Amino acid sequence: MKRLYIALALAGIIAFAVLAEAGENGIGVKDKIGKLLRHRWHHRCEGSNESKNMWQHAWRNMLNYTRIEGVLEYQDGVYVVNDVELYVGNEVFLNSIARSDFDRDGEYEYVWQELEGLVGTEVVVNGVLRDGTLYVSHINGIWFRMPRALPELVEMDGILEYINGSYYINDTQLIIKHGLSKSDIDGDGSLETMFEELNGLVGEEITVDGFMNEKGFVVMHINGIWAR
Numbered sequence: 001m002k003r004l005y006i007a008l009a010l011a012g013i014i015a016f017a018v019l020a021e022a023g024e025n026g027i028g029v030k031d032k033i034g035k036l037l038r039h040r041w042h043h044r045c046e047g048s049n050e051s052k053n054m055w056q057h058a059w060r061n062m063l064n065y066t067r068i069e070g071v072l073e074y075q076d077g078v079y080v081v082n083d084v085e086l087y088v089g090n091e092v093f094l095n096s097i098a099r100s101d102f103d104r105d106g107e108y109e110y111v112w113q114e115l116e117g118l119v120g121t122e123v124v125v126n127g128v129l130r131d132g133t134l135y136v137s138h139i140n141g142i143w144f145r146m147p148r149a150l151p152e153l154v155e156m157d158g159i160l161e162y163i164n165g166s167y168y169i170n171d172t173q174l175i176i177k178h179g180l181s182k183s184d185i186d187g188d189g190s191l192e193t194m195f196e197e198l199n200g201l202v203g204e205e206i207t208v209d210g211f212m213n214e215k216g217f218v219v220m221h222i223n224g225i226w227a228r
């Protein structure tokens, strides 16, 4: 297969994965779009053996695509391999528990500890190279994270209002997760849908953090509690 087609298919896979993930998390992309993309993906895969083979070929070759091999170094707060800076996620991600035991010490640790455990060792990293920075997707062939930058979280305080079916703080519309809340955010003793949790807080002063997108403020935490 021609290199160009592989590159295009890879770009498609990454874009699809990012959108599908955003759709699942309700971040910035409506579920409808996620469904539509999944439908198209399905349709495309069924389309012809040729296109199916192309996608499979591109996915299988992902680890050979943007690949940097060398000793992992940590310089002035940045991870580097062969003088290429790595983007390994924001503070929230680095302080979350790693999904794999990257440094092979038998423990699932915080992501930053897994990375620390690899400093000074030979690694193979893959990802997407943008403006001289490698947004890491794999380390030593193990899935690390979606290769992209997450927006920095900002905090907002104010009285929670409910107007025409939407929630607002300081006239800014809040974009909240659909479905059940993982935590009892309003403290009424029951786990409810996110809408019901928020109903229990209407009229109260609350603190949220998250980031702005074109539709409003995407809420990540409410009063310090994870809301995704």
Ligand SMILES: [Ca+2]
Binding pocket: 100, 101, 102, 103, 104, 105, 106, 107, 108, 109, 114, 117
């Ligand atoms: Ca480990």
Ligand SMILES: [Ca+2]
Binding pocket: 183, 184, 185, 186, 187, 188, 189, 190, 191, 192, 196, 197, 200
């Ligand atoms: Ca509740």
